[in-house]
Amino acid sequence: MSEAPSTNPLLFRHAVHQADAPALHVSGLTVSYGGRPALESVSLDMKAGERVAVVGPNGAGKTTLFKAIAGLVQPDAGEVRVFGHPPRRHACIAYLVQRSAVDWRFPVTVRDVVLMGRTREIGLFRRPRATDLAFVDRCIEQVGLTPLAHRQIGELSGGQQQRMFIARALAQEAELMLLDEPFNGLDHQTEHELLALLETLAGRGVAILVATHDLDVAATHFDRVLLLNRRVIACDTPKQVFSADRLTATFGHHARTIRLADGMVFVSDSCCGGGAP
């Protein structure tokens, strides 16, 4: 079970998941860029099938947290364990970047992009087998994009683009999905379709971590909410987390809070209106 960890990708062997280990275990995670701390002593545990929303202002370290969990940045201190092993031992972590970071003119179809998720599974120097293509088509079907499978990716709407990346995560057989601001630029209807899809995935045991500015969505569609502002301000059920004191600690004066009768608070994030589309 505990082979010597290898960071050499050529010698990579996928770590065997420990049955009793949490999907994600982060403890004391500290990351800094050129001496400037981006995350300080962050801890978080997630079970399989759990949905956690990460909420915080711009520069709170949400993207840094995701990159550290995916094993893309080296922490200064603390540890990340995914199913009991360091993230670099896994190819089961899907990181869905913000849509604004993607080149939508790129000459690929939806099917090409989803097939990319199986690059490692197909293996070096090999071409995709019929079984890989069939698997990819099933993934596309699960997110409802079959009629658009052969479209160039720039022809998709925002919600379809997001679903395509979820299909790619499915093709990757991801068990931990990190979604960075997936609701940016989506209309209400599309947002709800995406939330329903995430709920289905969670039902199948996928652990889902979502960074979002949308406090309303975080409060209503997630098991827990992590309030982050370089440090963890709170990490609990939405009802516990969304108290006026804690929100003010996270957002400072950017958040306007109004206490409602049932103990929840109404919030508007006046700082960062959702980021780029």
Next chain:
Amino acid sequence: MSDWATFLVEPLHYAFMTRALAAVVLVGVVCAVLGAFVILRGMAFLGDALSHAILPGVAAGYLVHGGARGPLFWWALGAALVSAFGIGAIARGGRLREDTAIGIIFAGMFALGIALVSTTRSYAVDVTHILFGNVLSVSATDLWRIGGFGALALGLVALLYKELLALTFDPILAATLRLPVRLLHNLLLALLALAVVLALQAVGVALVIALLVTPAATASLVTRRLPAMMACGAGIAAASGVVGIYLSYYAGVAPGPAIVLVCSLCFILAFALTRGRR
């Protein structure tokens, strides 16, 4: 024989012309395929820098071995590789942006090359040939070298196609799939250096960037998938090479610029015809 047939066949009576035609087709195909990665990854400036940075290699090879072409190839490739990985080393720490690093290496290497060439007696002629190519002087050995290394480059792209595609489209995906990202990136740089050196004799260091960027960019306007874009770019580059050589034969234009001008014309046509799409 009809006039057209005579027009087309006459230059083929000269062995140097058939060799030149074969060379531009081979070089065009290799450059267009790698050029697809160049434009998709935004490496145009790097490609231009690499092509200029091989000048000191060529000059040093020239000074050490006289006119022999075999060693010249290795000297040029060495200079291109040193430049590519030098740029990577300067940019890696994050203290300087990559384009800054490219500018520094580009200018330094080019100046070194000009300085070396300026010590020779036939300075003007040598510099012109290196800057703008001399495809009519391609020998049978040159042609075999271009064919062999070109096939090697294309073969590696074919073997690693899906990995290179994933890395180019989404480096974060490539990293989370734990693909050998660094190795693939360096391989792509090495192949780019190789393409630049192969194209040297055809169009010269000053115009290599046109073969890397223009046919691939033209193809990107009219295709929707990467394999089609590579094939289309290769076709455009090969055809431009052939037309450019004929233009050179009949109009007395230097072949390197003639080839590049045909590439540019293809691009302008495609750009105008696809206006309003996407």
